[in-house]
Amino acid sequence: MLTAIVTVIIFLVLISLHEFGHFIMAKISGVKVLEFSVGMGPAILKKQGRETLYSLRIFPVGGYCKLEGEDQQAEDERAFCNQPVIKRILVVSAGAILNLVLGFVLFIVMTLIQPTAPGEDNKISTTVVDSVIQGSYLEETGIMSGDKIIGIDGHKIRFYHDIPLYTDKFAHGEQAKIEVKRNGEKLSFDVMPSLHEVIYNYGENSVEVITKINNQQNSSQIIEYAEKDRESIKDYIGTTQTDKAYIIGFTPRQEKVGVNNIFSYSYHYTGYVVRMVYKAFWDLITGNSGLENLSGPVGIVTAVNTAVNSGRYMLINILSLAALLTINLGIFNLLPLPALDGGRLFFMLVELVTRKRIPPDKEGIVHAIGLVLLLALSVIISFNDIIKLIK
Secondary structure (H helix, E strand, O other): OHHHHHHHHHHHHHHHHHHHHHHHHHHHHOOOEEEEEEEEEEEEEEEEOOOOEEEEEEEEEEEEEEEOOOOOOOOOOOOHHHOOHHHHHHHHHHHHHHHHHHHHHHHHHHHHHOOOOOOOOOEEEEEEEEEEOOOOHHHHOOOOOOOEEEEEOOEEOOOHHHHHHHHOOOOOOOOEEEEEEEOOEEEEEEEOOEEEEEEEEEOOOEEEEEEEEOOEEEEEEEEEOOHHHHHHHHHHOOOEEEEEEEEOOEEEEEEEOOHHHHHHHHHHHHHHHHHHHHHHHHHHHHOOOOHHHOOOHHHHHHHHHHHHOOHHHHHHHHHHHHHHHHHHHHHHHHOOOOOOHHHHHHHHHHHHHHOOOOOHHHHHHHHHHHHHHHHHHHHHHHHHHHHHHHO
16 A cells, blocks of 8 residues: 555656646746646646636646647647747656755755764765775775775766666776876776675574675674564565676775765766666667667556565665656656657757758648657556566
């Protein structure tokens, strides 16, 4: 039941906020708004404003903003179709922008409330080397505590979570070029990535966590289960799970969360997720990833259920999922595909460059075909999600 409630709230907030972005920018731009609706289906509550009908509808799974002259010609000078192209671009892009802003705000909240040990302050990881991990190949390079990681294989590093974007490409036996800043001077080092293994041995009352660096045990600890975490780990009891990755080989310096860093940290975190989304789409286009790696509504419900049943991390995991979804929604809508905001923006940019408007009826045909294709894609993705559940 809780999974269903959380899922509905996430969908309702994300889509309604997206439509509110179109609504508020239309109002600011002087475009006539016929209706703003929260929810879909038959209306259960309506209020007629001076020119806009505000409605609450029975199915809490979306919403819409209806503009005068949005899909057809209209004589009203305030109709969307009669506005300068710049105004139309602002109105169409505002929904996705507001989704990205929500992701930024959610990352601020998550950073402030992240679980910590009793009496400890919330901290964030930086790109500054606090210590070099014993047994890693980094010990042999000359990189020192206090060095700030600023680049990996030619890619700029802006904050800590940028690092996994490029360490994921590390391979056995291949050196990486690491750039650091030390006392204002830029230095470059050739580093052999280290194999990092984390082994989880799940027992009845605790989990043994063993860390290995280059096949040599680095640490070991026993973690007792908290009572509220037992439900989320019950399927793992009696099993051993191993995570492997190639890493640079350092522990990051921690900073106390404060006004001086939380906004820049959340901004960079939002940018990191945006890059991850674009990378996922690029992998899909280039064939490095398949449709089986995409998730639709069924997959999202499964992810929400996992977050809801994650014990004391439930709230942080729900907020994290909501942040990822709202950024995905914003970026996906900006893709230059028919029927999406990005498809409309593409036609407007063509108009801006050529100073010649594409006939609305022809543009409408393109969007209609695109909508059919998107619906077909959503059916395929949902089918794959169901197959995953069965397996």
